[in-house]
Amino acid sequence: MISTLGACPPENAQLLFNNVDVSNWTKRGGEPAEWKVEDGVLHVVPGKKDIMTKSRFRDFFLHLEFRCPDMPEATAQKKGNSGVFLQGRYEIQVLDSSGWASPGKADCGAVYNQFAPLENACAPAMQWQTYDIIFRAPRCNESNAVVEAARLTVLLNGIVIQNNVQLAGVTGAPLDEKVEEPGPILLQDHSDLVCYRNIWITPLAEKGSDTYEPH
Numbered sequence: 001m002i003s004t005l006g007a008c009p010p011e012n013a014q015l016l017f018n019n020v021d022v023s024n025w026t027k028r029g030g031e032p033a034e035w036k037v038e039d040g041v042l043h044v045v046p047g048k049k050d051i052m053t054k055s056r057f058r059d060f061f062l063h064l065e066f067r068c069p070d071m072p073e074a075t076a077q078k079k080g081n082s083g084v085f086l087q088g089r090y091e092i093q094v095l096d097s098s099g100w101a102s103p104g105k106a107d108c109g110a111v112y113n114q115f116a117p118l119e120n121a122c123a124p125a126m127q128w129q130t131y132d133i134i135f136r137a138p139r140c141n142e143s144n145a146v147v148e149a150a151r152l153t154v155l156l157n158g159i160v161i162q163n164n165v166q167l168a169g170v171t172g173a174p175l176d177e178k179v180e181e182p183g184p185i186l187l188q189d190h191s192d193l194v195c196y197r198n199i200w201i202t203p204l205a206e207k208g209s210d211t212y213e214p215h
């Protein structure tokens with residue numbers, strides 16, 4: 001039993017998936033989302049395109065659960081592929097790479113084509129798995145140039161697989177490259193029958209107080 005499954009959102013969290021429908025999600029172009037919801041589970045419908053939240057975020061803590069289909073004949077990037085795009089710009093890969101000796105920069109838990117996971121924490125197909133992601137948006141100056149890179153930490157099934165990595169920039173097929181702006185959480189339709197549930201987010205303050213007041 002993996003303890004992060006079924007994690008309860010804290011009081012200040014926002015539910016991104018309401019367990020009933022996709023009314024607070026759209027396609028990339030803003031059209032209504034068309035993924036299927038059954039028994040509180042959100043299903044990719046192949047061909048119905050990526051979906052993203054109507055809400056936009058800067059720094060956040062995100063929890064979600066996913067399940068890859070069993071595709072024993074499929075290999076590499078064709079095996080239970082989906083993805084979680086932070087701000088619609090930075091993909092954390094979803095893939096059935098369970099059991100692979102040395103997952104690379106395109107396998108489950110990778111920051112797509114930038115950072116491989118530190119270890120393989122991916123559970124077998126058809127098992128529910130968790131992502132817990134802490135994201136710090138890039139800091140930009142008045143000209144929208146990045147002065148501090150985006151950073152993120154990822155736990156897969158409770159195991160740290162990305163440790164405060166600094167991103168070189170957006171990953172492939174981003175929603176846009178306006179990295180100075182807040183962005184949605186986007187889930188990828190890569191034509192495989194991946195499912196999601198228990199998706200919630202806690203926006204984070206961009207900094208704490210800078211005063212020193214002994215109490």
Ligand code: MG
Binds near residue numbers: 082091093094188
């Ligand atoms: Mg993907």
